[in-house]
Amino acid sequence: MSWTSEETYAQTRLPVERASTLNPDAYRSVDYFDSERTHLFTNSWVAVGFIEQVTDPGQVLVRNVAGRSVIIVRAIDGQLNAFLNVCRHRGAQLITEDCTLAKRIRCPYHAWAYGFDGECLGTPLFEGSGIPEEQQPVFDMSATKEFDRADYGLFPVSVDTWAFLVFVNIDGSAEPLSQWLGDLPDRMAGYGLEEWKIQAVNPYDIAANWKLIAENFMEYYHLPWVHPELMKVSRMDDHYRWQGPGMYTAMTTTPVTQDDKSGWLDLPPHQRIAGSDRISGRHVTLFPNVAISFLPNHAFVIMLDPQSPNRTIETTTVLTHPDSVDTPTASEGLDKLSKFWDEVNREDIAIVERVQIGLSTPEYQGGRMCYHFEEPVHRFQNMVIDRMCGIDRIPAGDSPEVASRFGPPE
Ligand code: FES
Ligand SMILES: [Fe+2]
DSSP states (O other): OOTTSGGGGHHHHSOTTTOBOOOTHHHHOHHHHHHHIIIIISSSOEEEEEGGGGOSTTEEEEEEETTEEEEEEEOTTSOEEEEESOOTTTOOOOOOSOEEOSSOEEOTTTOOEEOTTOOEEESOOOTTSOOOGGGHHHHOOTTSTTOOGGGGOOOEEEEEEETTEEEEETTSOSOOHHHHTTTHHHHTGGGOGGGOEEEEEEEEEESSOHHHHHHHHHOOTTHHHHOTTGGGTSOGGGEEEOOOSSSEEEEEESSOOOOTTTOTTTSOOOTTOOGGGGGOEEEEEETTTEEEEEOSSOEEEEEEEEEETTEEEEEEEEEEOGGGGOSTTHHHHHHHHHHHHHHHHHHHHHHHHHHHHHHTOTTOOOOBOOHHHHHHHHHHHHHHHHHHTTOOOOOOOOOHHHHHHTOOOO
C-alpha cells in the first residue's frame, strides 16, 4: 500500500455522494502513522498553543509536532521564534517543559548556550557553572579546528499566530498562514479574538486516532444520539454549513438556543460582537489539529497531539473576551460552562474510542458518507489525501448554489 499515491484513496476522491471514508489503515496502521508525520504534519501549520502562553521575553513552550520536540520562545525584542528542541553539540534535548528563562537557552549536558534567536552564543558559557576561572579554558571550543559557532545555531522552525493561537510549520514549506486560513480571519474579524484570554484548561488521554476526533467535531449527524443535552442549545435544524475557502471546515448554529442548564449563554457576550455573530455558534476545524467552537461569549478549543495510531492527547481550553467575565457571577458561569463542555467532550471521547475499536475489524474497509451531514468530513479527508500525495491545494469555499442548499450562510 502506497500512502502517497492517489490510487490508494480513489474511493474517497469520488464526489461526496458516492465517496467512502478513508482506508481504515489510515487510523490504525503504524506504517501510515509514520508516513503521515512525514507527509502531513511536517508541511502543515500545526497549532501548538496560545499567544498568551508566550508573551514575556524568555517564555518558552515545549510541544511535540510530527515526532519532534519543538521550542517556541519569545525573544527579548518581542519576536516569536521556534526551534527544534535539540542541542547542536551531541543532540541533548534542551528543554523539557514550559518555562521562563532569564537570558538564554543552556544545554544541560555540556552547557552550550543559545540566544532566544537561536544563535549559538558560546561553547560553553561559564556563569553559575562553579568551574574555577583558571580551569575554564580547558572547556573552550574556540581553538577547535574549522569550528565556527555561527554554523551551530538551533534549527529554526516557522512560527506564526492568528487570533489567540500559535502555529508552527516544521519544514517551512506550507503556504503562508494568511493563505492557509483562507477567509477565516475575515469571517471572524468581529470577535476581536486577539483580546480573548484563557479561562480553563483540561487534558484528555484518548484511545483513538486524532483524525477520528477531528472528524467527529465537524459533523452534527451524531447529535441526537450522542449529545441529547447539547441538542437543547444546538438544535439540529439550526445547523448550517458555513464554508469559505481555506484549510478548514466549518458549520454554524444560528441561532444558539438559550438553555439554563448548559451555561452556553450565561456569560454576557463580548460587547463589540454584532449581527449574526451575536446569536450564533461557529464551529471550525482548522486543518490539521485544532477545532474551535466560537460563541458570542466564549470559545471552546480542542487541540490534538497524536501519540500513535490509536492514541491522542487532547487539550481543551475555554477562552473568553474580558467583557464576558466582567460580572459578579462570572466564576459561576465559567464553572457551569466548563462542566458542560467536559460532559459533551466525554460523550464524544466515548464514541470515538468505540469507532477506533470498530475500525480495527479487518473486514471493515471504510463506509459511505451521508451527503447532507458529512460533506465537511469529505472535505477534511481530501485535505489529508492532498498532503499525503504532495498536493499543495487550499480548497475553495461553497459556491452560492451549494451554500443555499444548506441554509443561510449567516
Ligand atoms: S549535547 Fe548539548 S552541550 Fe553537549
Ligand atoms: Fe459530538
